[in-house]
Each structure stands twice: as C-alpha cells, then as structure tokens.
Amino acid sequence: MKVTEKDVAYVAELANLELTDEERKGMLRDLNSILEYIDRLNELDTSRVPPMAQVSDRCGVDSTKQGSERFAYASREDILEGLRQSLPHSEALANAPDADGEFFRVPKVIER
Amino acid sequence: MELKSLTIDAVRTAVQERQTSAVTLTEAHYVRIQKEDGQIGAFLTLSRERALQQAERMDRLATEGKTLPPLGGVPVGIKDVMSTRGVRTTAGSKILDKYLPPYDCTAVSKLEAAGAVLLGKMNCDEFAMGSSNENSGFYCVRNPRDLGRVPGGSSGGSAAAVAADMAVATLGSDTGGSIRQPASFCGVVGLMPTYGRVSRYGLIAFASSLDHIGPLTKTVKDAATVLSTIAGRDPMDSTSADMPVPDYVAELDKPVRGLRLGVAKEYFGEGLDEEVRQAVEAAIQALEKLGCEIVPVSLPHTPYAIPTYYLIATAEASSNLARYDGVRYSHRARDVKTLSEMYRRSRDEGFGAEVKRRIMLGTYALSAGYYDAYYLKAQKVRTLLTRDFEQAFQKVDAIVTPTSPTAAFRLGEKSNDPLAMYLADIYTVTADLAGIPGISVPCGQTRENLPIGLQILGKHFDEATILRIAHAYEQHRAWAHSAGV
Numbered sequence: 387m388k389v390t391e392k393d394v395a396y397v398a399e400l401a402n403l404e405l406t407d408e409e410r411k412g413m414l415r416d417l418n419s420i421l422e423y424i425d426r427l428n429e430l431d432t433s434r435v436p437p438m439a440q441v442s443d444r445c446g447v448d449s450t451k452q453g454s455e456r457f458a459y460a461s462r463e464d465i466l467e468g469l470r471q472s473l474p475h476s477e478a479l480a481n482a483p484d485a486d487g488e489f490f491r492v493p494k495v496i497e498r
Numbered sequence: 499m500e501l502k503s504l505t506i507d508a509v510r511t512a513v514q515e516r517q518t519s520a521v522t523l524t525e526a527h528y529v530r531i532q533k534e535d536g537q538i539g540a541f542l543t544l545s546r547e548r549a550l551q552q553a554e555r556m557d558r559l560a561t562e563g564k565t566l567p568p569l570g571g572v573p574v575g576i577k578d579v580m581s582t583r584g585v586r587t588t589a590g591s592k593i594l595d596k597y598l599p600p601y602d603c604t605a606v607s608k609l610e611a612a613g614a615v616l617l618g619k620m621n622c623d624e625f626a627m628g629s630s631n632e633n634s635g636f637y638c639v640r641n642p643r644d645l646g647r648v649p650g651g652s653s654g655g656s657a658a659a660v661a662a663d664m665a666v667a668t669l670g671s672d673t674g675g676s677i678r679q680p681a682s683f684c685g686v687v688g689l690m691p692t693y694g695r696v697s698r699y700g701l702i703a704f705a706s707s708l709d710h711i712g713p714l715t716k717t718v719k720d721a722a723t724v725l726s727t728i729a730g731r732d733p734m735d736s737t738s739a740d741m742p743v744p745d746y747v748a749e750l751d752k753p754v755r756g757l758r759l760g761v762a763k764e765y766f767g768e769g770l771d772e773e774v775r776q777a778v779e780a781a782i783q784a785l786e787k788l789g790c791e792i793v794p795v796s797l798p799h800t801p802y803a804i805p806t807y808y809l810i811a812t813a814e815a816s817s818n819l820a821r822y823d824g825v826r827y828s829h830r831a832r833d834v835k836t837l838s839e840m841y842r843r844s845r846d847e848g849f850g851a852e853v854k855r856r857i858m859l860g861t862y863a864l865s866a867g868y869y870d871a872y873y874l875k876a877q878k879v880r881t882l883l884t885r886d887f888e889q890a891f892q893k894v895d896a897i898v899t900p901t902s903p904t905a906a907f908r909l910g911e912k913s914n915d916p917l918a919m920y921l922a923d924i925y926t927v928t929a930d931l932a933g934i935p936g937i938s939v940p941c942g943q944t945r946e947n948l949p950i951g952l953q954i955l956g957k958h959f960d961e962a963t964i965l966r967i968a969h970a971y972e973q974h975r976a977w978a979h980s981a982g983v
Contacts, residue, residue: 389862401816401861402823403854404842412851413858416916420859423917424805427875430882437877440707441693441933444884445958446739459694459731459740469733477600483830490825495837 389417501663506572506720513560513571520553520571524615527573531664539639540655542578544618545585552615570613575665577656578619579626580606581700589702590624592635593822593829593848603700605711605728612727621655624850626671626704628652629922632913633852647906650680656714657684667715667724673708674807675926678938681714682901682951685940688714689721692959693933694739697732705814708930718969722746741959749962754970755789760894764800765925771904777942777950778900784974795890799882807927809863809876816860884932891957896964899925901938901951935961939968
C-alpha cells in the first residue's frame with residue numbers, strides 16, 4: 387500500500403474536501419489500486435526526456451523567440467479598454483449564494 | 499418533415515425553400531424530445547424561448563428571400579460544460595445546479611451566428627469525467643440502441659440525442675475520448691479537432707492542456723460544416739491557434755487514392771473485442787479498395803497512455819476545480835461557521851464520487867514529495883507518446899484504429915471499478931495527449947446490433963485529411979449497404 391489513511395486525510399485537507407469515513411475508506415482502496423497501475427510508468431527511462439507541459443510546445447512555436455513569446459499565438463498587445471466589457475456588478479453577483487448588492491458575503495474570517 | 503437522418507444541408511435547404519419553417523422544425527424536435535427523452539435522458543435543460551426566437555429569425559430571412567447562413571434553422575444541442583448566457587449550465591454537477599452564466603461560450607456564439615437553433619443543454623458525466631455518463635450528477639443517459647446500455651461518455655447526452663434524432667447536431671468536449679467514444683457507442687460521427695483549433699472560451703475547464711470542443715453529427719459532411727463554423731483564433735482564448743481555417747466541406751470530395759494509412763499493432767492487442775476487430779479490419783480493407791495504401795506503423799508507448807493521462811488530467815482538474823468554493827457561483831452548504839468549513843462542506847455536498855476521486859488523485863500527484871515521481875514523470879512520458887505519433891506521421895497521412903475496444907457496455911457493468919472504466923479510453927486518450935485530431939465514424943455493428951466505431955487520427959491541424967478519409971469510407975459503406983455488398 388502506497389497511500390495510507392494519514393495520506394488520505396492530508397490530501398483531503400489540501401483539496402478542501404471533508405469526506406465521510408466511508409468515503410475515506412473507498413478513497414484509500416481506489417487511490418492505491420490506481421497508483422499501482424500508474425507505477426508501470428517507471429518501466430520507462432525518462433532521464434533524458436524533456437517534460438511536455440502543453441501541446442503548443444509542439445506546434446505554433448516560434449523558435450526565434452524566448453519564453454512565453456515563443457508560443458507564436460500565446461501573447462498579444464495590451465488593449466487599454468480590454469477585450470470585452472467588465473460585467474456589471476449586478477450580473478457578477480447574480481449567481482452568488484450570498485451577496486449584499488456590492489460584495490460577496492462569507493462567514494467571518496477574522497475574529498475581533 | 500421526417501426527423502430521421504435529417505442533415506444540416508437538408509434542414510437549411512428546406513427552410514430556405516420554405517418547404518417547412520424553422521419554427522415547425524424546432525417544435526417537431528421538442529415533440530420528439532418530449533416523447534423519447536423520458537427514457538433516454540439526453541437533455542438536462544431545454545432553452546425553448548431562445549430556440550424559437552432564433553428559428554423565427556431564420557424564417558424571416560427565408561421569407562425575405564435572403565440567403566440563410568450555413569446552419570440556418572438547424573436544431574442543435576450543447577453539452578452542458580459550455581456556458582450559455584442565461585441558460586442553466588451545470589457541467590453535469592450538483593455544485594452548479596443553479597448556475598446561469600453571464601456570457602456565451604465562443605463555440606456556441608459562432609454556431610448561433612451561423613443560424614443554429616439551440617434546443618437545450620446535453621447531459622454528461624460530471625465535469626466531463628467519465629466514460630459511461632453514469633457519473634452525471636442528475637441522471638444517467640441511456641443508449642438509444644439498447645436502453646440497458648450506456649451511451650458512452652462523457653458527451654453521452656450529445657451522442658444519444660443525435661442518434662435518437664432529437665437534434666441534428668450537437669457539440670461535445672473531448673479530454674480523453676469524450677466525443678469519439680460516445681459517438682462510437684451510439685453510432686454517430688464524432689470529431690475531436692486539433693488542440694487549439696477551436697476556442698475553449700466559455701468551456702468549463704476539466705484539464706486545460708487536454709480539453710477540446712468538437713461536433714457530433716449524423717454524417718461526416720455535417721461534422722465538416724460544424725467544424726468550419728466553430729474553428730479559428732479567438733482573442734479570448736490564448737491557446738486558440740492563429741492558423742488559417744480551410745473550407746472543410748470543399749476538401750471532402752478530394753480523392754483518397756494514394757493516401758497512406760498507418761495501422762498500429764498496439765491498437766489491436768489484448769482486450770480488443772473480436773467483433774470490433776473484425777469490423778475495423780473490414781473497414782481498413784474497404785479503405786484499401788478505395789485506393790489507400792496500408793502501412794504498418796509502431797506507436798510503442800501506447801500501453802503507457804492511460805497512466806499518463808490519469809496523472810495529467812487529474813492534476814489539472816484538481817487545480818481547475820479549486821474554484822468551486824461556494825462564494826461566487828457554486829453551491830454553498832448551509833449553517834457553516836467558518837470559511838474553511840464552508841469550503842469543505844460545500845465541496846463535499848456538491849461534488850460526486852468520481853470527481854472527488856480525481857481531485858484526490860490529482861492533488862496527491864502534485865503534492866510535495868510526489869510531484870517528480872508522478873506529475874513530472876507523466877509529462878515526460880507525454881513527450882514520448884507525442885514523438886511516437888510524429889515519427890509515424892513521417893510515413894503516413896493518417897492512422898486508423900478502433901475507437902473503443904468494445905461496443906457499448908451495460909449500465910452498472912463498470913461503475914464500481916474506476917480502473918476498468920478508465921481502460922475504456924485506451925484507444926482515445928493518446929490523441930488528446932499528443933494534441934492531434936481524431937474522428938470516429940460508424941463502421942458496422944455487433945450481432946447484438948450495437949454500433950462499432952472506426953477511429954481516424956491525423957496530423958496536427960490536418961482535420962481536412964481525416965474528414966476526407968472518413969467521408970470516403972462513409973460513402974463507400976452507404977453504397978455497399980444499398981448494393982447489398
């Protein structure tokens with residue numbers, strides 16, 4: 387077993403999930419079974435292989451440029467007024483579970 | 499007008515020539531949905547008002563004698579991972595149960611600008627995570643061919659609606675096979691374009707380096723028409739490519755004679771159902787008769803595609819799904835005392851089992867101490883998988899494979915075994931990882947009348963060639979069928 391109960395609790399905390407006791411048990415079983423399968427990747431020697439973060443590493447790359455400029459279509463000139471108008475306040479808040487017309491409302495974060 | 503086998507051109511011509519009206523046709527589709535969808539479950543939300551307004555606009559154009567746009571009056575459905583202004587968009591998740599997007603996905607705007615009538619939003623696996631549609635947060639979709647079987651996933655609603663003539667065309671999304679596999683299970687055409695070919699602006703993100711939008715249709719020509727409509731650079735999506743968009747429909751009738759088709763033994767190994775093998779091999783023989791040259795190729799890293807995919811996709815998902823915090827637009831748990839409790843309980847209540855599993859796996863793979871062993875390792879193997887294709891495509895113009903190792907499986911058959919479910923994507927995830935385009939086209943059926951799909955994979959930005967091959971095969975099959983060959 388690679389993943390322990392402690393790992394499940396730790397990862398759930400990182401992921402902002404609570405999980406019931408039953409869910410944690412299932413997670414322990416499933417993660418171990420999936421990771422065992424994933425371990426077959428270690429059959430491959432990748433010490434000299436560069437990682438591929440995205441497909442534009444492979445196409446649409448302008449090799450004369452550096453950094454993010456390298457991706458021929460990844461960057462553009464700034465547009466002062468933006469590509470589209472910002473949402474009006476009322477629309478931006480319309481889907482909020484709790485809002486006061488001006489702000490999103492959440493449980494108190496800082497105790498006085 | 500008979501809805502069965504109704505294509506984009508047939509609709510547009512009929513509306514243009516006033517043989518029927520777009521409104522009549524829209525209503526006819528809603529009647530059919532009313533009648534059929536109770537048992538299939540392909541739609542999550544109907545957008546009747548929006549549909550009828552657009553249909554009326556198309557009818558007015560026709561009455562005024564103006565030329566209709568390419569999809570004028572064509573009833574379409576949109577997978578519920580694409581945002582539609584004012585029309586509920588859930589991504590198949592309870593966590594977005596009531597979400598009304600304030601803007602439209604670019605692909606949707608482009609379809610509507612081309613005259614399409616948006617009937618509603620299609621059911622799917624929650625956040626597009628699944629291969630059977632059993633992970634929908636609302637209800638399963640059933641395969642119209644056999645209601646005891648799954649339609650495939652995650653674009654199961656999109657595939658089932660086209661197969662059951664409840665929409666002429668739909669949009670789906672493909673991250674590991676989610677357009678092609680359900681297309682294959684339901685007996686329709688499904689096209690995943692090259693990464694960057696179609697803007698993802700307004701697509702609810704699952705795994706950003708793998709997500710694609712593409713069409714599900716009744717014919718290859720319709721897929722070409724929809725792709726021509728939705729493809730192209732979008733300033734709102736910096737990953738959309740600034741590449742010229744060919745006229746895919748005009749390219750269809752170019753000859754396939756002399757094209758070199760690769761066949762990789764890695765796609766015909768253990769786990770491939772015998773009936774699927776026979777149908778795909780017969781399709782390859784048919785393509786050879788049409789003048790294509792069959793060339794053996796090797797894609798040696800294929801057995802590593804599923805583990806690579808499930809690390810990269812879940813890692814990206816764990817990051818993308820962090821935004822569902824119960825503050826701005828997603829479900830919020832009641833009676834919570836602290837902010838942290840609000841996050842955790844809202845996510846616990848809103849997400850389903852598979853989504854939680856993937857968030858956990860992805861978070862684990864990215865966590866300190868495991869990043870190099872899992873995530874970075876997967877990114878390196880992704881390079882190897884992509885090189886496999888680059889080398890093969892030096893010898894061939896396209897690669898033909900089965901879309902899925904089996905035909906549609908039964909509801910519940912794999913739902914308790916996540917790993918068995920993941921293996922359903924074994925022939926499709928490779929194209930997502932490499933960013934190349936792929937199409938699934940029907941190539942026969944099993945003894946139990948379940949559809950089988952032929953997958954054709956192409957070079958980056960060469961959708962024209964795979965569409966052309968798929969079209970030639972489809973025409974040949976129709977001819978062979980009518981001639982009783």
